[in-house]
Amino acid sequence: MQSDGAAHYESSGRLSPDSDETDNFDLDFTASPATRQKVFELAGKAGYFQRDLDSHYKNIAFTGKKTLSYKDGKRSGESTYNYTRQPDARELTGFFQDLSSTLEFGRRLHYDYRYQKLALDEELKRMEEMARSSPMVELPAIASILQQIIGDATVLNVSRARAQRLLEHARTP
Numbered sequence: 001m002q003s004d005g006a007a008h009y010e011s012s013g014r015l016s017p018d019s020d021e022t023d024n025f026d027l028d029f030t031a032s033p034a035t036r037q038k039v040f041e042l043a044g045k046a047g048y049f050q051r052d053l054d055s056h057y058k059n060i061a062f063t064g065k066k067t068l069s070y071k072d073g074k075r076s077g078e079s080t081y082n083y084t085r086q087p088d089a090r091e092l093t094g095f096f097q098d099l100s101s102t103l104e105f106g107r108r109l110h111y112d113y114r115y116q117k118l119a120l121d122e123e124l125k126r127m128e129e130m131a132r133s134s135p136m137v138e139l140p141a142i143a144s145i146l147q148q149i150i151g152d153a154t155v156l157n158v159s160r161a162r163a164q165r166l167l168e169h170a171r172t173p
Helices: 033-045 087-115 117-133 139-151 157-171
Strands: 006-011 025-030 066-071 076-081
Touching: 006 087, 025 087, 025 139, 033 087, 066 087, 087 117, 087 139, 117 139, 117 157, 139 157
Parallel strands: none
Antiparallel strands: 006 025, 066 076
C-alpha cells in the first residue's frame, strides 16, 4: 500500500477442486483514508519492521509465515515471522488478514460469476453473515463485482438482493 492509498492484492491457488491452478487474482484498489492511517501508524509503532519480529519460541504452533515490509524515502525494513510478541505487528497482521478475507470474497465472487452463477448466493450469504459479526475491511474494494451481480438479470434475484445489501453496507461510513 502506498501513502496515497494505491494498493495491489495478488492471490493464487485453486478456489475449488474444479478450478484451474492458474486462476490467479489481481486487484488494484484505493485504500480508504482510515485504512491508510491505521496501516502507517501501526507500521511506525512496530519500528517499520527494521528488527526481527519473530518470537523464536520453541514448541509453538506453526500458523504460517508472515512477512511485513516497509519502504519510503527515509527507511526500509522487512521482517518474517511465525509468531510475534510485538502488539502493533500482531494488530497489523490481523488487519491485513481481515482485508485479505474481504478481497478473497471478491475473488470467489468473480469466479462464481464467471463459471457458476448458482453458487453466488451461498458466497453472498456467507459475506452477509461475516459483515453482521464484524465489519469487513475495505468492502468498497470489491464493489465492482457486487455491481455486476446486481445489474445482471440472469443472476437469481435473491443473490442480487444480497449483493445490493452488501453494496449499501460498503457505502455506509
